[in-house]
Amino acid sequence: xETVLAFVIGGLYAAGVFLMLRRALARVVLGIAILTNATxxxxxxxxxxxxxxxxxxxxxxxxxxxxYGDPLPQALVLTAIVIGFGxxxxxxxxxxxxxxxxxxxxxxxxxTTEFEDGER
Amino acid sequence: MxxxxxxxxxxxxxxxxxxxxxxxxxxxxxxxxxxxNAAILIGLGIALMVVVWDxxxxxxxxxxxxxxxGITLVADLFSAIMVLLAAIVGFSxxxxxxxxxDDRRALYGYxxxxxxxxxxxxxxxxxxxxxxxYVWFEVLLISSFVxxxxxxxxxxxxxxxxxxxxxxxxxxxxxxxxxLVYGMAGTLNMADLAVRLRDVxxxxxxxxVSMLFLVAFGVKAAVxxxxxxxPASYHTPPVAVSALFAxxxxxxxxxxxxxxxxxxxxxxxxxxxxxxxxVAGFTMVTGVLGAAAQNEFxxxxxxxxxxxxxxMVMGLAFFTPLGYAAAIYFVAHNMFAKTxxxxxxxxxxxxxxxxxxxxxxxxxxxSPEVTLLFFLCAFSLAGLxxxxxxxxxxxxARAGFExxxxxxxxxxxxxxxxxxxxxxxxxxxAFWKPYPAELPGDFQVRRxxxxxxxxxxxxxxxxxxxxxxxxxxxxxFELLERAGEQLAxxxxxxxxxLGGEPE
Numbered sequence: 235x236e237t238v239l240a241f242v243i244g245g246l247y248a249a250g251v252f253l254m255l256r257r258a259l260a261r262v263v264l265g266i267a268i269l270t271n272a273t274x275x276x277x278x279x280x281x282x283x284x285x286x287x288x289x290x291x292x293x294x295x296x297x298x299x300x301x302y303g304d305p306l307p308q309a310l311v312l313t314a315i316v317i318g319f320g321x322x323x324x325x326x327x328x329x330x331x332x333x334x335x336x337x338x339x340x341x342x343x344x345x346t347t348e349f350e351d352g353e354r
Numbered sequence: 355m356x357x358x359x360x361x362x363x364x365x366x367x368x369x370x371x372x373x374x375x376x377x378x379x380x381x382x383x384x385x386x387x388x389x390x391n392a393a394i395l396i397g398l399g400i401a402l403m404v405v406v407w408d409x410x411x412x413x414x415x416x417x418x419x420x421x422x423x424g425i426t427l428v429a430d431l432f433s434a435i436m437v438l439l440a441a442i443v444g445f446s447x448x449x450x451x452x453x454x455x456d457d458r459r460a461l462y463g464y465x466x467x468x469x470x471x472x473x474x475x476x477x478x479x480x481x482x483x484x485x486x487x488y489v490w491f492e493v494l495l496i497s498s499f500v501x502x503x504x505x506x507x508x509x510x511x512x513x514x515x516x517x518x519x520x521x522x523x524x525x526x527x528x529x530x531x532x533x534l535v536y537g538m539a540g541t542l543n544m545a546d547l548a549v550r551l552r553d554v555x556x557x558x559x560x561x562x563v564s565m566l567f568l569v570a571f572g573v574k575a576a577v578x579x580x581x582x583x584x585p586a587s588y589h590t591p592p593v594a595v596s597a598l599f600a601x602x603x604x605x606x607x608x609x610x611x612x613x614x615x616x617x618x619x620x621x622x623x624x625x626x627x628x629x630x631x632x633v634a635g636f637t638m639v640t641g642v643l644g645a646a647a648q649n650e651f652x653x654x655x656x657x658x659x660x661x662x663x664x665x666m667v668m669g670l671a672f673f674t675p676l677g678y679a680a681a682i683y684f685v686a687h688n689m690f691a692k693t694x695x696x697x698x699x700x701x702x703x704x705x706x707x708x709x710x711x712x713x714x715x716x717x718x719x720x721s722p723e724v725t726l727l728f729f730l731c732a733f734s735l736a737g738l739x740x741x742x743x744x745x746x747x748x749x750x751a752r753a754g755f756e757x758x759x760x761x762x763x764x765x766x767x768x769x770x771x772x773x774x775x776x777x778x779x780x781x782x783x784a785f786w787k788p789y790p791a792e793l794p795g796d797f798q799v800r801r802x803x804x805x806x807x808x809x810x811x812x813x814x815x816x817x818x819x820x821x822x823x824x825x826x827x828x829x830x831f832e833l834l835e836r837a838g839e840q841l842a843x844x845x846x847x848x849x850x851x852l853g854g855e856p857e
Binding site: 277341 | 488489503507508511512513515516518523525526530532537538540586587589590
């Protein structure tokens with residue numbers, strides 16, 4: 235299972251990086267979304283996959299019995315998903331605003347601040 | 355007591371952010387609250403300094419979960435120094451904001467975000483947990499995204515796109531590194547990691563992770579070759595925002611680099627050293643050459659931030675106590691001089707209405723006070739004795755000679771000359787040459803406006819601190835060398851976090 239997920243994660247990273255290298259900003263944002271999720275999968279996989287063994291302490295016991303799924307990466311991924319979602323929402327609004335004020339979503343048209351006295 | 359000191363720097367800004375939202379319609383109340391918040395943070399920073407002064411590392415385990423299971427907050431000398439410096443920058447930027455931020459921006463949440471940004475910075479300096487560091491990074495990044503874009507002019511949108519995309523990419527790389535570290539070591543507590551990463555058998559994988567962190571924090575610190583977002587965005591928002599960002603954001607990246615490479619990857623330093631030295635050298639050179647090609651006040655300063663980051667990375671790259679001390683001194687000096695210079699650019703813009711050097715002039719004749727402030731900050735940056743920049747470069751050069759890295763020392767001294775060149779360029783264009791047109795009729799009125807006076811206060815603070823750091827370089831370095839010793843030998847830090855005696 236780890237091997238399959240490793241290929242999936244690699245594929246997602248490749249797709250995300252490819253999209254981020256595009257000039258069209260909508261694709262860049264999609265690239266960010268894919269990369270974020272690839273990272274979540276990576277945290278999950280790197281910490282080790284355990285199937286069907288929730289981290290519950292059995293009745294009458296005081297310690298977890300092996301094997302159990304590590305709950306910490308799940309908490310990490312949950313946090314990362316929430317942050318990723320918020321950031322993605324912001325990025326989408328930002329490209330929309332940029333599209334409205336520049337009149338294009340091509341990053342090649344967004345160079346006025348780098349060469350001349352832009353508006354302030 | 356320790357617990358309160360470690361948690362309050364995050365809670366106070368959060369509280370004041372909420373208060374500022376409650377009084378969103380009254381701009382001046384919001385500004386006053388923000389200034390008060392930063393003043394309290396300065397107080398907390400001083401208290402932290404007092405507590406850790408004798409090299410005690412203070413630790414609190416959040417919710418009493420013992421390390422390494424819960425989130426740990428730690429302050430050693432380095433953290434405490436950074437908290438105090440950030441609070442000073444925040445205080446001055448808040449005063450400057452009070453005089454310059456318009457009603458619209460205030461109504462759309464400028465001050466709450468300002469406070470949240472401070473909260474993120476404080477959290478990043480005080481956390482002892484790698485994932486928690488990621489979260490604080492996101493807190494400060496998201497508020498900085500909005501501060502940068504607030505106002506919505508075309509220039510701001512263009513700058514924000516580059517800033518946001520590259521910083522998000524660096525966050526993703528950071529998170530990837532965090533995931534791999536957890537997979538390798540099964541912990542994210544930095545002190546625990548410092549112990550466990552020594553025993554990881556797959557050295558190659560540790561090196562991969564350290565490089566992921568180098569790239570991730572490198573983007574945030576704006577080092578070569580991943581600095582391009584900085585000069586593309588820092589000159590687009592209002593000066594108050596540029597000044598705040600120039601003082602704080604890249605320095606958080608530098609802090610993370612120093613913390614991670616002094617603590618987590620202490621075993622890998624031999625591999626990393628060459629990379630860091632090359633990065634430092636190229637960062638200095640490209641930054642200063644980029645600045646030489648610019649003709650806009652804030653763009654010159656933005657490229658100089660990049661160049662100065664190179665010096666800080668150079669101090670880190672030696673991995674000696676003196677190197678760390680020099681790097682921290684440089685961070686402090688640069689926070690003061692660079693933020694001061696951005697504020698001076700705002701002052702000259704208020705007086706003459708432009709950031710373009712060719713449209714500026716005559717300030718030396720017509721506004722001696724702004725000229726003096728520029729002189730103190732700029733020539734501190736260029737390294738003129740007895741100002742702070744000179745001692746920063748002197749200490750770096752000495753650390754470099756002691757570590758026998760002669761070439762990088764040579765490069766850093768040559769870059770100093772170029773820094774002098776572009777500061778002289780601003781001097782000649784904006785201050786020395788006569789004003790190219792008829793002086794605006796209300797120039798003298800503008801000069802004496804109460805707003806102008808308030809705007810000048812932060813620049814005075816920074817110029818004075820720059821001079822003070824130069825005059826008191828001896829005692830300051832005594833303190834910083836102790837901070838450097840602590841970084842070079844993290845056993846005290848590890849023992850304080852995990853419990854038990856230092857090895």
